[in-house]
Amino acid sequence: MGTKVHEGAFFGKSVRLAPGMTLRHRPMPWLVQTVSVTPAQVCPGQSFEVAAQTGNVGLPNDSVKVLIDRVPVTRYVDQLFGNPGPREITVVAKASGGLIDSQVATVELVACPNSGPFPQLVFEENILEQDSIHVSVLNAADFEDGTQRYTFDFGDGDVVESSFPSVTHDYTDSFGADEEYRAFLTKVTVQRTGLADVQASRTALVWNTYAVTKKRGSIEPPTRATTDSLRKSEGNWVGSARIGNREPETLSVDSMRIDQIPCDGDMPVIPGSVTSLARTVQPGGSTLVSFTVPMSAIGSGVCGVQTHFFGSVASGPLANSSAYFEAPRMGSTTPVDATQQALLDYLVENQLVANPDRISGREIAELYRQRRIRYSIAQQAFYQSAPGPTGPECDPQDLSDIPGVGYSCLPTSEFTTDSASYIANAYKGDAVLIHACGLSRTCSRSSVRPKSIRTAV
Numbered sequence: 001m002g003t004k005v006h007e008g009a010f011f012g013k014s015v016r017l018a019p020g021m022t023l024r025h026r027p028m029p030w031l032v033q034t035v036s037v038t039p040a041q042v043c044p045g046q047s048f049e050v051a052a053q054t055g056n057v058g059l060p061n062d063s064v065k066v067l068i069d070r071v072p073v074t075r076y077v078d079q080l081f082g083n084p085g086p087r088e089i090t091v092v093a094k095a096s097g098g099l100i101d102s103q104v105a106t107v108e109l110v111a112c113p114n115s116g117p118f119p120q121l122v123f124e125e126n127i128l129e130q131d132s133i134h135v136s137v138l139n140a141a142d143f144e145d146g147t148q149r150y151t152f153d154f155g156d157g158d159v160v161e162s163s164f165p166s167v168t169h170d171y172t173d174s175f176g177a178d179e180e181y182r183a184f185l186t187k188v189t190v191q192r193t194g195l196a197d198v199q200a201s202r203t204a205l206v207w208n209t210y211a212v213t214k215k216r217g218s219i220e221p222p223t224r225a226t227t228d229s230l231r232k233s234e235g236n237w238v239g240s241a242r243i244g245n246r247e248p249e250t251l252s253v254d255s256m257r258i259d260q261i262p263c264d265g266d267m268p269v270i271p272g273s274v275t276s277l278a279r280t281v282q283p284g285g286s287t288l289v290s291f292t293v294p295m296s297a298i299g300s301g302v303c304g305v306q307t308h309f310f311g312s313v314a315s316g317p318l319a320n321s322s323a324y325f326e327a328p329r330m331g332s333t334t335p336v337d338a339t340q341q342a343l344l345d346y347l348v349e350n351q352l353v354a355n356p357d358r359i360s361g362r363e364i365a366e367l368y369r370q371r372r373i374r375y376s377i378a379q380q381a382f383y384q385s386a387p388g389p390t391g392p393e394c395d396p397q398d399l400s401d402i403p404g405v406g407y408s409c410l411p412t413s414e415f416t417t418d419s420a421s422y423i424a425n426a427y428k429g430d431a432v433l434i435h436a437c438g439l440s441r442t443c444s445r446s447s448v449r450p451k452s453i454r455t456a457v
Contacts, residue, residue: 031093031101045118140165147193155184223321241323245281253311263303
């Protein structure tokens with residue numbers, strides 16, 4: 001009768017074979033072979049690693065993708081905080097043929113009363129720049145004794161040393177043009193005089209905006225505004241942006257459009273008209289595009305403009321990118337009160353601003369985000385200070401109308417309400433504050449050495 005072959009699954013406690021029959025067992029193709037956790041017990045903030053080893057038994061032509069705690073890596077480093085007890089980390093493996101396998105790893109968080117704190121690493125997406133993230137030590141107050149130094153290793157070969165616990169890093173050059181994402185092992189080491197170094201590590205998953213948009217059928221060339229806000233020039237607002245090309249062929253930028261962004265987020269964007277723009281960008285190169293907008297064309301309720309650039313490459317995909325610029329606004333002179341003055345004194349005495357005579361609200365907001373301003377100092381200025389009586393109209397970019405020290409240029413009535421906080425006003429209006437070296441004392445300007453806030457020190 002010949003040989004008959006049956007392939008399938010058997011369900012039951014036992015299988016009985018007739019004479020002459022042969023049973024060949026083929027094991028299930030488990031994808032997750034082993035999962036290890038090192039160390040298995042950790043103190044709060046202590047870094048641990050979960051590593052997964054996979055296989056494709058019975059599926060020689062399948063590729064396997066691994067997710068550890070939903071991050072696409074085979075080695076994952078993280079930290080734990082909170083109450084002692086077990087934490088579960090899920091490992092999932094997916095084969096291209098459709099098979100899915102998973103295992104659960106357990107990490108035990110234990111109390112360590114005799115152990116010092118570990119740096120708590122946090123990542124924030126930089127919404128203003130592609131492929132860039134903010135890396136910060138959330139519990140920096142535990143390490144600040146005046147001698148602290150933070151060494152940040154971003155996992156892509158770049159290392160930055162700073163006395164401040166927050167830095168911003170751009171991963172653009174660490175991606176291939178078609179690489180949608182990559183995980184980077186990010187580390188921070190805190191050094192202090194007379195104390196042992198402490199270190200923490202975490203896996204940072206960074207998405208490549210360029211590759212993601214290209215997969216969807218279009219190209220988003222890297223585009224950077226050369227300044228954060230528009231600049232005034234002979235009755236016009238002017239700005240410029242640099243457009244790069246990551247394609248192996250020439251990029252043509254054919255047109256642009258300037259939209260106005262209302263201050264009220266519930267209001268619709270005011271679209272501009274499309275204008276021609278004949279520019280070409282060679283592979284690996286860039287071009288600078290400048291534009292001019294009449295001041296009279298910007299509405300009173302507009303806080304910024306979004307420039308959109310349109311083009312294509314020879315092989316067909318359309319290209320579009322954008323850059324945002326804040327629109328400076330006129331304001332009214334207001335006296336600086338005691339809580340604002342305390343903040344200004346703190347900024348100058350700690351050499352946190354480039355120019356002690358003119359401190360912008362943008363600088364203050366950035367310093368607070370970077371945790372360079374003590375919480376107690378910032379809280380008073382943020383929440384206990386309301387704008388005082390308004391005076392003559394002033395221009396945040398031209399301080400000739402300011403009466404002198406002790407006054408600031410705040411936005412007009414749209415923001416200067418009794419309930420508005422000082423920093424919100426300053427940030428939206430790009431206010432300029434005049435430092436008075438204290439309300440009832442004098443100080444020596446020669447003793448203040450300006451230091452740029454954009455330089456890691």
